[in-house]
Amino acid sequence: MFCDEVKVKFEAGKGGDGAVNFHREKFVQKGGPDGGDGGDGGDIILVADENINTLVEFLTRKSFKATRGERGGRNNMTGARGEDMSLKVPVGTVAYNEENEVVVDLVQHGERFVIAKGGRGGHGNAHFASSVRQTPDFSEMGEDGEKVEVRLELRMVADVGIIGLPSCGKSTLISVVSNARPKIADYPFTTLIPNLGVVDLSQFGGDRGQSFLMADIPGLIEGASEGKGLGDDFLKHISRSGILIHMLDCSSNDILKDYVILRRELELYDSKLVSKVHIVVINKIDLIGKELSDMLVSDLVKKHPELKGKILAISAVTGKGVKELVFKIWKGISKRSKKSEILKTDTVKIYRPHLQVDPKSVEVSFMYEIDARKLTVPVAGSVVSPAVMPKRKLFKAKGKRLEQIVNMTDFDKEAGIRRVYDVMKKMFVIKKLKGLGAMVGDYVKIGEVIFEFKG
Numbered sequence: 532m533f534c535d536e537v538k539v540k541f542e543a544g545k546g547g548d549g550a551v552n553f554h555r556e557k558f559v560q561k562g563g564p565d566g567g568d569g570g571d572g573g574d575i576i577l578v579a580d581e582n583i584n585t586l587v588e589f590l591t592r593k594s595f596k597a598t599r600g601e602r603g604g605r606n607n608m609t610g611a612r613g614e615d616m617s618l619k620v621p622v623g624t625v626a627y628n629e630e631n632e633v634v635v636d637l638v639q640h641g642e643r644f645v646i647a648k649g650g651r652g653g654h655g656n657a658h659f660a661s662s663v664r665q666t667p668d669f670s671e672m673g674e675d676g677e678k679v680e681v682r683l684e685l686r687m688v689a690d691v692g693i694i695g696l697p698s699c700g701k702s703t704l705i706s707v708v709s710n711a712r713p714k715i716a717d718y719p720f721t722t723l724i725p726n727l728g729v730v731d732l733s734q735f736g737g738d739r740g741q742s743f744l745m746a747d748i749p750g751l752i753e754g755a756s757e758g759k760g761l762g763d764d765f766l767k768h769i770s771r772s773g774i775l776i777h778m779l780d781c782s783s784n785d786i787l788k789d790y791v792i793l794r795r796e797l798e799l800y801d802s803k804l805v806s807k808v809h810i811v812v813i814n815k816i817d818l819i820g821k822e823l824s825d826m827l828v829s830d831l832v833k834k835h836p837e838l839k840g841k842i843l844a845i846s847a848v849t850g851k852g853v854k855e856l857v858f859k860i861w862k863g864i865s866k867r868s869k870k871s872e873i874l875k876t877d878t879v880k881i882y883r884p885h886l887q888v889d890p891k892s893v894e895v896s897f898m899y900e901i902d903a904r905k906l907t908v909p910v911a912g913s914v915v916s917p918a919v920m921p922k923r924k925l926f927k928a929k930g931k932r933l934e935q936i937v938n939m940t941d942f943d944k945e946a947g948i949r950r951v952y953d954v955m956k957k958m959f960v961i962k963k964l965k966g967l968g969a970m971v972g973d974y975v976k977i978g979e980v981i982f983e984f985k986g
């Protein structure tokens with residue numbers, strides 16, 4: 532089975548919670564804090580593998596979850612890391628985020644990409660010990676693992692792609708020049724899925740180690756862009772190819788028309804495809820004499836002068852002209868840089884918001900005024916009763932690291948809340964609130980939690 536597009540959910544492992552523990556020994560009443568950190572959650576990693584050519588695995592399983600990190604232990608023991616989950620994908624797999632931006636384009640065998648990062652393990656109470664806080668009785672909870680929903684799309688990475696009407700002999704050609712063994716038959720649409728083959732030039736008298744990749748895709752017909760035949764969606768597999776073979780069947784009634792159909796369908800799918808280098812191959816010349824085949828070539832050139840020197844007449848079955856074609860392709864490939872077909876970093880937006888903004892920066896803004904008596908969510912560390920001060924301003928503090936700390940705080944522990952206030956001070960949230968005219972008792976929302984401003 533073949534599949535070249537699929538939507539998948541990935542959830543990395545949650546970090547383990549930090550531990551609260553105090554060192555205990557005989558004759559020692561209460562030792563120092565020694566609660567260890569939680570282990571980080573496992574990552575989910577995509578790995579490009581040339582031995583796979585389909586995304587079909589992801590059709591049967593559409594959501595993946597990596598394991599969580601373990602809780603920290605006593606004696607400063609860090610919890611075990613969650614296990615990473617590596618998933619193999621074909622070379623040429625592109626991941627898009629929900630905004631349809633390219634997250635990654637995996638074009639090389641063995642290339643790896645962390646598609647969902649595991650959550651950080653929470654710090655144990657040992658981490659929070661300081662000269663002024665000798666017995667911290669709180670720890671952080673583990674951070675949630677990154678959750679992403681992506682669309683994976685396979686765009687084969689082939690140096691040369693063959694396009695043509697059904698039954699012109701595309702699969703026959705790839706089967707005689709490469710290691711691909713597609714089905715060949717005399718009815719249209721024999722090929723239902725793209726085939727990829729390695730062409731080894733040493734088999735044609737070239738040097739050892741010289742090779743290129745060739746792709747054969749299902750046949751195109753007039754109206755493919757409107758979904759006729761098998762449609763034109765398979766053209767994405769030749770979109771990275773630097774050279775396109777346009778194959779024509781010399782036994783067709785009108786190869787001039789066939790050529791125009793191919794060009795038009797390419798243009799309608801993606802106008803960038805028509806500007807690629809292309810070689811016209813007239814196939815099955817064993818069925819006609821040399822005279823007739825020369826005539827077809829000159830007819831084509833007359834109509835399309837730009838094709839001069841770019842047409843080859845071959846017979847995939849008898850092998851006539853095949854070697855010449857292989858070297859013509861090789862010459863074309865060596866001239867160009869392969870890298871140009873990779874979705875480059877300037878067009879690739881790595882969807883990692885925390886890499887774009889300084890994680891420690893915090894933005895504080897006024898939201899609106901609220902009635903404290905009507906608040907339905909609990910306020911962390913509230914001291915001013917709503918009855919005393921019903922009307923309050925609500926502010927919002929936004930920042931990656933700050934929100935992360937709040938999310939990892941256990942609010943049942945007074946000391947945990949105190950730590951958040953310390954962090955707010957360090958990150959200048961208190962100062963910024965003052966600057967915005969906040970009064971003692973006003974509220975500040977961080978993530979989903981509301982705090983009281985204490986001045």
Ligand SMILES: Nc1nc2c(ncn2[C@@H]2O[C@H](COP(=O)(O)OP(=O)(O)OP(=O)(O)O)[C@@H](O)[C@H]2O)c(=O)[nH]1
Nearest residue numbers: 697698699700701702703716720721722750847848
């Ligand atoms: N006489 C002759 N027949 C050929 C030649 N090349 C291919 N054929 C025949 O043409 C028919 C179609 O060949 P395929 O290779 O399956 O054609 P295709 O372009 O892959 O067709 P689709 O996958 O349906 O688009 C088969 O019966 C082949 O044997 C050739 O050079 N000479």
Ligand SMILES: [Mg+2]
Nearest residue numbers: 701702721722
């Ligand atoms: Mg075929």
